[in-house]
Amino acid sequence: MKVTEHIKRAKKTLFSIEILPPLKGKSIQSIFDGIDPLMEFKPSFVDVTYHREEYIYKKREGGYLEKVSTRKRPGTVGICAAIINRYKVDAVPHIICGGFSREETENALIDLHFLGIDNVLALRGDSIKSEPAFVPEPNGHKYASDLVKQIVKMNKGQYLEEDLETVAPTSFCIGVAGYPEKHFEAANMTSDLKYLKQKVAAGAEFIVTQMFFDNAKYFEFVKKCRDMDINVPIIPGLKILTTKNQSNVLPKTFKIDIPHELHDQVEKCKTDSEAREAGIEWCIQQSKELIKFGVPCLHFYTMGTSEATRRVASKVF
Ligand code: FAD
Numbered sequence: 001m002k003v004t005e006h007i008k009r010a011k012k013t014l015f016s017i018e019i020l021p022p023l024k025g026k027s028i029q030s031i032f033d034g035i036d037p038l039m040e041f042k043p044s045f046v047d048v049t050y051h052r053e054e055y056i057y058k059k060r061e062g063g064y065l066e067k068v069s070t071r072k073r074p075g076t077v078g079i080c081a082a083i084i085n086r087y088k089v090d091a092v093p094h095i096i097c098g099g100f101s102r103e104e105t106e107n108a109l110i111d112l113h114f115l116g117i118d119n120v121l122a123l124r125g126d127s128i129k130s131e132p133a134f135v136p137e138p139n140g141h142k143y144a145s146d147l148v149k150q151i152v153k154m155n156k157g158q159y160l161e162e163d164l165e166t167v168a169p170t171s172f173c174i175g176v177a178g179y180p181e182k183h184f185e186a187a188n189m190t191s192d193l194k195y196l197k198q199k200v201a202a203g204a205e206f207i208v209t210q211m212f213f214d215n216a217k218y219f220e221f222v223k224k225c226r227d228m229d230i231n232v233p234i235i236p237g238l239k240i241l242t243t244k245n246q247s248n249v250l251p252k253t254f255k256i257d258i259p260h261e262l263h264d265q266v267e268k269c270k271t272d273s274e275a276r277e278a279g280i281e282w283c284i285q286q287s288k289e290l291i292k293f294g295v296p297c298l299h300f301y302t303m304g305t306s307e308a309t310r311r312v313a314s315k316v317f
Contacts, residue, residue, distance in 0.1 A: 016235070054069070242275070
């Protein structure tokens with residue numbers, strides 16, 4: 001079912017999660033072990049992230065370094081199929097511009113359509129580590145809004161090959177990313193929102209936010225979106241802080257702030273397990289306030305561990 005349909009039918013705030021494919025070579029059992037304990041909270045959908053290739057240098061005989069392309073976390077599509085099959089829950093694959101030509105995107109979407117997948121989260125993706133800025137693939141998309149446009153065309157039965165005789169339109173419900181604390185490349189919040197509005201105008205039907213730890217930032221973001229006539233559901237993305245180190249690493253990685261109250265609390269913790277308790281308690285309070293505000297869904301970034309999400313969900317659902 002489409003995410004928008006889940007939201008329309010819901011009588012209370014929905015619960016959903018995002019998971020990462022396991023590292024290459026690891027078993028899919030780790031995915032099931034992460035989802036199993038969360039099934040009692042009836043997730044409406046499970047997002048599965050997409051990870052593009054990276055370049056690593058391998059030392060070869062004679063001491064020279066060979067640049068090798070590798071994908072550390074392949075398997076997004078297979079995991080989506082496995083989730084649907086095992087849990088009968090909607091899976092939402094992330095699909096990115098980076099590393100994909102338009103043809104490759106079309107073929108990937110055909111696979112997803114044949115699997116009966118109703119939703120995709122359309123993203124640009126980050127630059128690869130060896131590149132200072134995002135470089136689109138030759139004949140690929142530069143911005144997520146262009147990817148949204150391609151998916152919308154396929155929903156209308158317009159494939160890249162114009163002379164196909166009969167075409168089966170896809171019917172993807174398209175989500176996009178939003179940034180309560182601004183995307184790090186955007187010159188300012190207003191320009192970022194202008195481009196977010198372009199994604200919605202192109203056909204995106206829901207927004208999932210980057211993680212945030214200060215609800216005031218989300219409330220302000222929603223207000224600014226509504227003031228700019230961005231009227232689709234805005235699903236808050238929540239990450240539970242689970243180690244002391246995360247209070248410094250998350251801002252660097254995701255370009256977000258940790259509120260000083262939370263940072264102070266974590267700094268006082270002597271161990272990771274104390275920091276984790278503080279993180280869980282913070283997220284419980286955040287979730288309760290968001291539910292009171294009337295958010296359509298609480299979307300948890302599990303990042304490979306589900307115990308903290310289970311603890312929060314058991315207090316708020
Ligand atoms: P866009 O919407 O294309 O925006 C990128 C930047 O360009 C912004 O600064 C925007 O303001 C600007 N911009 C947009 N349109 C224009 C335009 N027409 N002209 C000029 N500037 C413009 N990454 C992955 O690789 N895999 C994942 O699975 C993944 N999942 C994610 C899930 C969520 C919920 C979020 C919030 C992020 C996720 N990301 C993922 C990270 C994401 O790919 C990066 O944040 C990326 O840098 C931006 O993606 P976007 O779709 O927001 O890009």
